[in-house]
Amino acid sequence: MSELPPVVRLTDIRETPLAVDEVVAALSDAAAGGLTLFVGAVRDHDENKAVTGLEYSAHPTALAILQDVADEVAREYDVLALAAVHRVGKLAIGDAAVIVATAAEHRGEAFDASRALIDRLKHRVPIWKHQLFADGSDEWVGTP
DSSP states (O other): OOOOOOSEEEEEEESSOOOHHHHHHHTOOTTOSEEEEEEEEOOSEETTEEEEEEEEEEOTTHHHHHHHHHHHHHHHSOOSEEEEEEEOEEEOTTOEEEEEEEEESSHHHHHHHHHHHHHHHHHHSOEEEEEEETTSOEEEESOO
16 A cells, blocks of 8 residues: 655745745645645735835744644644745745645635635744835834
């Protein structure tokens, strides 16, 4: 009997652009009836202020915590596969900042697991956003 592939297929924090194709390919599973994908992108505004760009920074423990969050969601939800990748460094408007995805036999579980994955990632993984505004001001988001 062949060994089953791991449920957590891809977790990473990287300075290079994120690719939806890479995440979808990592979750490929013949038993999956549904795959949900969330892509968080850099938008051009925040609370009525024009954003010109931003920079993400991660604590040295961020990848280990991301892996812990992914493992936790994999244990709690009936999913076949999941992935979570986050970008750090300078990002432009429209760039993908985070991609999470889950594959499950049925869509409901995939949707629920994906929401849990992105919500827990945003809440617990120490990644901080430095927003730059068109008026010359800036703001740090998510810092302790």
